[in-house]
Amino acid sequence: MGNLCDYAAAATASFSECPFGAVDSLLLSTLSYLHLEGLVPGPDQPGRSITIRELAHPDLRPRLFIHMLEVQETGRLLEAAAGSPRFADVRLALHVDDYRPAEKQQFAALCCLTGDGHCRLVFRGTDSTLPGWRESVSLLTHRQIPAQAAASAWLAEVARLRPEALTFSGHSKGGNLAIYAAIYAAPDVAARIRRIYVHDAPGFHDDVLARPGCARIALRVEKTMPRMAIVGLLLEQPGPPARIVRAEGFAGAQHSPFTWLIEDGDFITAAEVSPFSRAFVRGLMSWRERFNDDELERFYDALFTLIEAGGIQDFAELASAPRLPLAEVRRALETVTPDERRIFAQAIRALVASLLGLPADTDES
Helix, strand or coil, X not given: CECHHHHHHHCCCCCCCCCCCHHHHXXXXXXXXXXXXXXXXXXXXXXCCEEHHHHCCHHHHHHHCXXXXXXXXXXXXXXXHHCCCCCCCCEEEEEEEEEEHHHCEEEEEEXXXXXXXXXXXXXXXXXXXXXXXXXXXXXXXXXCCHHHHHHHHHHHHHHHHCCCEEEEEXXXXXXXXXXXXXXXXXXXXXXXXXXXXXXXXXXECHHHHCCHHHXXXXXXXXXXXXXXXXXXXXXXXXXXXXXXXXECCCHHHHHCHHHEXXXXXXXXXXXXXXXXXXXXXXXXXXXXXXXXXHHHHHHXXXXXHHHHHCCCCEHHHHHXXXXXXXXXXHHHHHCCCHHHHHHHHHHHHHHHHHHCCCCCCCCCC
């Protein structure tokens, strides 16, 4: 029994010998959090690529670990994959990193060529930047976020450049983007999609789920989430029920792919999601329903204004600055209108009330 790094270190079979699966998808989805701009060729260089072995060169390390929350773990995973006969020669191409802070957009994706006749599109989840997190929380209120439109446009470009069968992968917001791009894909592109691997990703509002493209791709969706999932239970997703994976840590900590347990090349599964997780998400969604979309937007804006008041532009900085300076926070509160302060205070009180009384979860299985 081990984790994703142990799996990478032990993997020797080629993808022709042992077909690509959900654990491989999670591994590539996790590596997609690396800062690949300027290292992995983009769509403007369609014939070029770089291998995972080449990417792991020591000279490139200072450029890779930017806007990341799990630097050490991802570094170990990259080293293990670069030394693995299964992953070292996987070629990375058609990378895009479309980060637009003013528009609250954080989108990145790449293609992984595994040498088995498939082009594997990997959509990055939320990085550690404040605009990235601000966009992600908008999934609870917005029918479309900027990264989803960017994902659809990138898919169309990749489909034009690559003739192979397609698989999609993504962890967290990346899984949401993968499904969204597939739902809105042109029919000829959708016909080329073989599998959509989704790892602990939030879902969609009813209007997206009602689109014809959703039914078209539903049976190709393969979902996994940890036993104490939170993100993966938010909103609804198309496709069969998720496989539940045993993981280390408590609640939100299990969102990290490095906590998921693996044995004999596959996830160690559990029978169902933790009762704690279901109760927590019910409380969160009950809180969400107390406010209209405009009120929630104003709450989120005020929340991120207070975070920025402490000089935090990246959540990775919170490790070294765990508390916001009170003077700056007070000054930031003065810029918020009385109505926004009222909504902020109401939302905080309602959130605490909604989450109180959650059952303890003592089941370790």
